[in-house]
Amino acid sequence: MAALLDAGSIIIYRTSDGVISHWSSGSEALYGWTRQEAVGRVLQELLATGFVSPRAAMGNALAKTGTWDGEVQQRHRDGHMLAIASRMIAVPPGSVLSINHDVSDLKRAQLEIARREAHLRSILETVPEAMVVIDEKGTIDSFSAAAERLFGYSTSEVHGNNVRMLMPPPDRENHDTYLERYLTTGRRHIIGYGRIVTGIKKSGERFPMELAIGETIANGQRIFTGFIRDLTSRHKLEEELRQAQKMEAIGQLTGGIAHDFNNLLTVISGNLEMIERRAEPGSIRELVQAAQEAADDGARLTGQLLAFGRRQPLNAQLADISQLVAHFSDLLRRALGETIELRTVVTGSSNHAMVDASQLQNALLNLALNARDAMPRGGRLTVEISHAEIALAETGTRPDMRPGEYVLIAVSDTGTGMTPAVRERAFEPFFTTKGVGAGTGLGLSMVYGFVTQSGGLIRLESEPGHGTTVRIYLPGVRPQASPETTDGNARREPARPPGGTETILVVEDEPRVRRVAVARLRDLGYEVIEASNAAEALATAGEARTIDLLFSDVVMPGGMDGGTLAAEIRALRPGIKVLLTSGFAEPSIAERGQAETGTWLRKPYTTAALATRLRTLLGPGAGGG
Template identity: 65%
Template sequence: MSGKTGPEATTQNQLDAVTLLLDDANLIVHDVDGIISRWTTGCERLYGWRRDEALGKVVHDLLATQFPQPLEDIRSHVQARHSWEGEVVHRHRNGHSVFVASRWVVVGPSPDGAVIIIQTNNDVTDMKRVQNDLAEREAHLRSILETVPESMIVIDEFGLISSFSAAAERLFGYSADEVCGQNVKMLMPSPDREGHDGYIARYLATGERRIIGYGRVVQGQRKDKTVFPMELAVGEALTNGKRIFTGFVRDLTSRHRIEEELRQAQKMEAIGQLTGGLAHDFNNLLTVISGNLEMIEGKLADKRLLELLHEAQGAAEDGAKLTGQLLAFGRRQPLNPKLADVGGLVSGFSELLRRTLGEMIELRTAVTGASNEALVDGSQLQNALLNLALNARDAMPRGGKLSIEISRVRLDVDYAQMYPDVRTGDYVLISVTDTGIGMTADVKEKAFDPFFTTKGVGAGTGLGLSMVYGFAKQSGGHVQLYSEPEQGTSVRIFLPAAPKVETAGQLAGETASDPASIPGGTEKILVVEDDPRVRRIAVSRLTQLGYAVVEAANGTQALARLGESGDIALLFTDIVMPGGMTGDELAGQVRARQPDIKVLFTSGYAEPAIAGREFAQAGSWLQKPYTARELAIRLRELLD
């Protein structure tokens, strides 16, 4: 090089001066083809190659460079703009990877047109390793937060939300984007909403803990304004001198419902034992009374005394009927169960029911399927249905419809989880549904209690539903009450069904409950249900079947969701809902907007035409409780 003169020699001398001055830096000089002309001591330390081993080599081959984009693109960029920078991966002489932040600067070009590039490399291996560790830990933490059933919410000392887990999105109905940066009090009902900022300020000022570090049951508020019980545990941490609070939330709605059902079952069991024992002892007293009256009757000749005696005998007989009903409620009545076709039994005394109801009430009896056999006391079943018919008649003073449907159903795990005293299995379901005045929530809560009645004094004993409850329980079954004010009442008696005779296909393992045979889909379904517990189960079932789900609590919300999502294929809605819009009215408005949308109704009543609504032709319907298989099959029937 020293023999060269002119501009080229000047350039080479300048490069020599630069590399000498920056010898400790990681600096490489090469041409556009990558042939190395200068290699500093810093590069020897960084890559392990001596200067004499590197000079004349192609830098990209020597260091096995991994570029973030094609090399030709980088060369074109350098020639056009005279510089380039980016992150590359080099290979050390011993084989390990070196992450560097590389910058290329063009010097020249030389008089012969060759492009000279000075490449400076900053080792960022340690920083890259830290970044990868952080990314790995963040991914691990995120995977935990995505799967843990409890919802997690992180806020700062001003109450602003900084993190909102996927479970929290599902629980509260908000997306993370909607809540992050907002005050956490938006997830609270009054009065906690108004007092929350004061709670944090008081803690920061006094250090007094009320929730932090302790578990506590509070109330939350969803996006749809529904309020629910939740267990809240809050932890505190300091990061960069700032406080953050992490709250873990567990939805207690299902637990409270199960606890309430369990308390109700325990109450009914305790009352049943008490009333059954009293009725048994009182029956013994009535036996003595009626026996003595019979013996006295044969010795009296005075007609006036005989009239008094007959009146006393009538009262004793009435007392025996009352104790019989109490024994039924207490599950101590003598039953004589026999294997019988429940559909045939009900059809056999439907004429008796018709005479009991009178001409103003239309009786409809329907039997679904041919296998409705159960081990049941026919006379007691008849007595239970007579009591239900009398209650229905009293609830329809101006006439109406009474429907009795008999079908075979299977209660699955989902249903059993809602009612702790129910066992899964096959049952014969007897649904007795009227179009009467219905019941309020407080009346429904006490409906099965003995001696509870809404009738006037002398108009009833309050033992009719109690007897039905006891008969179903003593028969190994279950009874459920479904009623809405001014919409009618449906009482459903579940009696354990006799086993079906297995077919050859089933014996070979082709069972109807094989989960793999349940059909699924990918369409979007709008689920409308006012009961949050029932809605969550429906959404969970549909999601497991592969469907995309949009949910709403009432008709107004459903129409809003419909406007937001234009690709909904099917509306799955309850019939009776609060808010002034029923399921059939909602279906009418939905079809006016989207005529091609499919509709599937669901109802706790015995038939969709109950309560005077004749919309069976407007869409299919599914009676509650329904299984995942029944729902899946009905959906495919409508969508295919």
């Protein structure tokens, strides 16, 4: 038999001592030793045979059945190891015939395949996209770890089931039809490109996802591989961005309207003041006073609009938010009534922020009143103050967040909550769910504008039947950082406002507002020079005449605002005093005005406020009464 199969790799050795008695030419080619070198040698010493399975199993198999098949490792003459598939046959009366095949290349190929499979598996297990593999009948064959996390099913729960279990109606009912149509006609419905579809989790929750499907053929069978990306966070971010853009657009609109309306109120209240001073006591003066009160109400309304549009001036000062809220809690309790419990929770010892305290209290009062209306049968309002830190990583998914330390004020109620439709419009001005006459719809919009202008951000969470939580994040600062600020408005009118005899250059593009300002200043005794724009004002300032103070509007046509005009005129006249006025003040303009000109005045202003501010700038002894 050995002679007949000499071309094959055949070795015969004695069972008792392992000495080789036959060595075929095939063995010479396989192992490198000639027949003369191998015969008479001990097999184990020559080939250093190593068994993959226990060696005793070979002996037992030969004793019981007379044959053994397995894999061993044996040494080549040059020293490298070979992977050998061996079949051993017991040959009486005491020998073993071994038929050997070199499978080294096969083993290397298997190891390379295993390595690549492990590499591919590690990639599929770590990529954020879920992967689902199905056959041409729609049966799930593979389900990645990301898919398990996304859909909530384990692999064992979905394996062998139709992939339509991951789809909500009507796609669930139509999926097999789509697949059959493609297999019959070749018309692609989704294969080869990505599209946005809806998936359904084990819990029944639906979610948006991007699905891309690839197709291949293996062993004559079509295989479809779907890669799935969860779009829930992206859709939420896009919705928040659209909401922020919408609020910004509404803020621009309302701020512009409030600015123009403040100009009108300046004209109305200014003329009413002058009429009141000239009217005799009696019914006429009472009518004028009633009109003046209405104008004051209009000014407060525009103040709320400016707050929403982030254009109201803020008197920001360093404040301990915990103490500020604690001191304000008594007023909140009175506003809430006896049926609502107020709880204040403070975490941490240092919760300092630069904030306009009165505006913050006004914002908290608005939130408290909204919470009260949402709890008609009583409930609990909780105000929590704590330290919050936003890491840089969080800002990647929240573009409105800046990394840093914040003071977090969370206002939570146990009220009726909001529907998604109401929650989406909650910060819009004039939007309200209250009855006619029960609210203006400016409360939450004012809070939104105040927080945003203060450099913070606001979050609203609400579900019907589960109450509402409003979180206000204010940039935290250290207590020693305490910049001084100047209030934009003076006190209300004294009995006899102080006047003067200095020369004032009035720059105002709105003719009616300019006429009222000029009339007020002349009533106070001042010499007045008028200019309708920045170019006229610069030309006048360049003339050789005395000008003691520049009184200019902040926002003017022609590309030069009041702050820039003040800088230009100060370059011509270094000693001139400057007073700016505006229907609204952007923070940058307000800061520039305070730094370069000393002060500014918000419209509509009273004669007393104007007179007091002028004397503050020009000096108390400079003018007459």
